[in-house]
Amino acid sequence: MPYEKELAALSDPTRQAIIQRLRLGPQNVARLAEGFPISRPAISQHLKVLSDAGLLSVTPNGTRRIYALSPDRMRDLRDWMNSLWDDARGAFSRAAHDLAKEGTPNDRSD
């Protein structure tokens, strides 16, 4: 299970919205929380999940904490998605080929 934590972090709609926000640029917590219908501590908890997954980086600046997207981990995820897609294509056309020949691909009995 290669990217369990990262995908779990991205699976929440609020965290996805946070990611979308940070696509425009780094932001501190208070400003980030302004656009959401939930409390600021809830945003902090989501930011912790995203940070623990390596998707965000933090830069303290005075009392503020600036959060930004971490391109490195994001690139790893993208590469994994790429390989997944390649295998999906391969398995798909192979299955289509097999089905055209005999009808059932995995017709083995142990």
Added chain:
Amino acid sequence: MPYEKELAALSDPTRQAIIQRLRLGPQNVARLAEGFPISRPAISQHLKVLSDAGLLSVTPNGTRRIYALSPDRMRDLRDWMNSLWDDARGAFSRAAHDLAKEGTPNDRSD
């Protein structure tokens, strides 16, 4: 929130393992369940989640149901990851540039 359901589907370790299994080729439910420590109905429920997310396709064959990866939706996800990564890179270097100039990117005071 563009790919909420797809990412939620991929976030579970069991479902990730199912995906890994199907990278080798399509399989029916009973054979798929053989390699897991959980019951067959649990596998069926996971397969439903993955199918509802559009990541799998089903092909009935007698009493069996052959599950396979759906390359289309997988490609969409990959493309979204690509754009996400590009924006992350852009925001990152822009932030680095701003920090080099003044120190704080979002320095507005309400």
Added chain:
DNA sequence: TCTTACCGTAAGTAAAGCCTTACGAAAGAG
């Protein structure tokens, strides 16, 4: 120093998720 702004964490609660067993429907063999 005193006050204000910013933020993380703890405690508690309501909701969602994952697993199990039990059951019923559909397809094929005899």
Added chain:
DNA sequence: CTCTTTCGTAAGGCTTTACTTACGGTAAGA
């Protein structure tokens, strides 16, 4: 028709998750 295989779904229990309010700690300004 009867029996078996394959599979999806319903019901219930248990764990995890996401939210709230309350609180403490740190940095900057007067």
